[in-house]
Amino acid sequence: MIRFILSFFGAIFSLVTLGVFMVALTIGGVFWMYGRDLPSHESLAEYKPPTISRIYSGEGHLIDEFAKERRLFTPADEIPELVKQAFISAEDKNFYTHKGYDPRGIAVAAFEAVRTKGQTVRGASTITQQVMKNFLLSGDRQAERKIKEIILAAKLEQTLNKEQILELYMNEIFLGQNSYGVTAAAQTYFNKTLSELAPHEAATLAAMPKAPSDYHPVREKQRLLDRRNYVLREMRENGYIDQATYEHERDQPLRSVQNGDFESFRTALPPRDYFTDEIRRQLSEDFGEGEFFTGGFTVRASIDEEMQVEAAKALRKALEDYDRQRGKWRGTGKAVDVAFLADEEAWRSALSATEVPRDVDLGGRWHPAVVRDIGDQTLVVGIEDGPADGQVPRSDIKWMKGSFADNLKLGDVVLVRAGAEADTWSLRQVPEVQGGFMAMDVNTGRVLAMQGGFSYQDSVFNRATQALRQPGSSFKPFVYAAALDSGYSPATIVVDAPIEVNTPQGLWRPKNSSNKFYGPTPLRTGIEQSRNLMTIRLAQEVSMPVVAGYAERFGVYDHMGPFLANSLGSEETTLYKMVAAYAMFANGGERVEPTLVDRIQDRFGKTIYRHDQRDCVDCLSDRLGEGQAPRIVTNRERVMDAITAYQLTSMMKGVVDRGTASGTVKLPVPTAGKTGTTNDAKDVWFIGFTSNIVAGCYIGYDNPSPLGRGAYGSSLCGPVFQDFMEKAVAKYGGGPFEIPPGGHFIKIDRFTGARLPDDASGNYVVAEYFRDGAEPIFGLAYDGGFAMGSNLPLFEEVQQAGQQVRTSTGEVTTVGPKANFGTVSSGGLY
Secondary structure: OHHHHHHHHHHHHHHHHHHHHHHHHHHHHHHHHHHOOOOOOHHHHHOOOOEOEEEEOOOOOEEEEEOOOEEOOOOHHHOOHHHHHHHHHHHOOOOOOOOOOOHHHHHHHHHHHHHOOOOOOOOOOOHHHHHHHHHHOOOOOOHHHHHHHHHHHHHHHHHOOHHHHHHHHHHHOEOOOOEEOHHHHHHHHHOOOHHHOOHHHHHHHHOOOOOHHHHOOOOOHHHHHHHHHHHHHHHHHOOOOOHHHHHHHHOOOOOOOOOOOOOOHHHHOOOOOHHHHHHHHHHHHHHOHHHHHHEOOEEEEOOOHHHHHHHHHHHHHHHHHHHHHHOOOOOOOOEOOHHHHHOHHHHHHHHHOOOOOOOOEOOOEOEEEEEEEEOOOEEEEEEOOOOOOEEEEHHHHOOOOOOHHHHOOOOEEEEEEEOOOOOEEEEEOOOOOEEEEEEEEOOOOEEEEEEOOOOOOOOOOOOOOOOOEOOHHHHHHHHHHHHHHOOOOOOOEEEEOOOOEEEOOEEEOOOOOOOOOOEEEEHHHHHHOOOHHHHHHHHHHHOHHHHHHHHHHOOOOOOOOOOHHHHHOOOOEOHHHHHHHHHHHHOOOEOOOOEOEEEEEOOOOOEEEEOOOOEEOOOOOOOOOOOOOOOEEOOOOEOOOHHHHHHHHHHHHHHHHOOOOOOOOOOOOOOEEEEEEOHHHOEEEEEEEOOOEEEEEEEEOOOOOOOOOOOOHHHHHHHHHHHHHHHHHHHHOOOOOOOOOOEEEEEEEOOOOOEOOOOOOOOOEEEEEEEOOOOOOOEEEEOOEEEEOOOOEOOOOOOOOOOEEEEOOOOEEEOEEHHHOOOOOOOOOO
């Protein structure tokens, strides 16, 4: 009997052992089979999650951010323990003790699935398994994926420690509202940092990983509240919070940005504008778009927020003023279904969904509105975020051709701003004409402000950096620079007379904008009054290949065509390049590269780019006297002789003091600049500078067409420069242009180029700067001869050697033969 019993239990034991062995063998086989060709888990040790690139102003204010997935990377040691404990309690209470997977949890999940015949399938994934699923595997619930998940999780636990795994998880997890990782989610839902979260807020975030859309803080508020309180209970049971804290936090209401309980962090960000979008465009080219949108860059922009507002305001005012002078109403081209007008909730909803610019602030913020009633003397509009019965008086549309009824219909979506009188509104529209504006520091190249059009939300095309336009007469300084560097002076005489040029397209007979000819004229007057014929003769003498070389050296063009018409600015370039080139006139002829970015740091805070490479010699010295500034040593390339730069600056100062810009540009500090107007006034320009800031404006239609009578660089762009620079000078100051060593002043008659006594005075006197050792010869070059002397022919054309001409003092002199004075070319300058 005993033998039988032993034999029976021996058989049972053998069967159990065999069964266990077979199960183990089967499980081992399954794990071996699915463990082949698995993705490498070791790469996670070097994983860099895609994170937000953020742009800050010079004052350190967050002004924009770019990301495909909104994620802010936070190292594990910077994540508060409270937040870690909330997620561990919600997702994996045995996280710190298991080896990557939780056998007990798997068994419970399997039992539940069998018990409910597959109706209830509970997740038994540990945090480590979720990391493997999120990074290396698909998200389905197939048994095959689960097996692979367990294998990889076990391997990962041997490669990374618990804190590293938790760091991956908490920076990768999707928590709804396009927020990835706990840091971004805390900002999205509560507008708080992780360290500012209360226990119930940390529990709210920890409630979301299972299905963020099922726990929306508004649509599924009660469901999320229940889940949050469950997480709090788990935190109490795990010993992370005590009973009193649990009860206090459980009783807190569910509050969120989405429910209107907190101000959204996005409201603190200004609307995206041309400046930050240009940073995106440039850095995407430099680093690659993928790296910029996922690299977690911290970008310190050069923008001056205050001056950016002034730039936008100045350009918008000029564009709107021009548009209103045309008297044509175009509106937005959008409308709301008339059937909605009787239901306020309906039209407000439709208006909110209508895409119209909401980023314009000019004399007050512009608001979308819908036309609800049209009267003879009053227009009634329903205003987004405003009254349902806003009144627009008839007096507001005096600039517009026709009445309310002639231009508007019920349901039209319009733009309005608060009117001059209380409880009234004023109709506004985005101008058809467009333009660009840019300002930068002449010494560092830091772009302080950039406006690429009237409204970024209306058109993202940046006219400051992307619009190729003819610069017109604003290009002429480069012709004069080439001449001055070749030995000519501001007092040299050029004949302003008709000229004919043979071209492949036929005979070209250029004219001055006034259609007049002024005879022999000093270079200074030629640039001050923007004389086309003088510029062409000058370009002929210097030669167009030399002029093209100067334009390329200054970065205006990469490859400029050496055609004579290009001396008048007929080849297209951008405002960005022109303003940067003018900065080199202003800073004494040193190369300066424009930049919208001061510094870039990677996700770990390491500086990977710094714009200003100059050396500050005394910045760390404690021996600087009171009021003494440290020395900045520059090794920048010189693109122009310093004396030439000063001569040209002095000549362009004359443009502002008494030339083509004198009627609109009047600043309290010395200012130089040049206007530009192309044929038929299709493009108008003004670029000017003080001792420290250069700024430029371009205005024209996107599809180039004439701007009409009275449209000049001085009349349209001059006021933009003036309005902006008044504020810039008040903030940054300005002073005399620096006079370089190696020269001396001589008083000259600016009408004739004649030398004057040192004590001469009057509005015809100008002190010109000449190089030491190069005493100027005052004379007039012409076809076949040269007149020389202190008095030159005044507005009298020289025909030939031996001709008698009357000088500015009334004396008669004889033009000497060419042989007496060496070789002189047609229109030459001496």
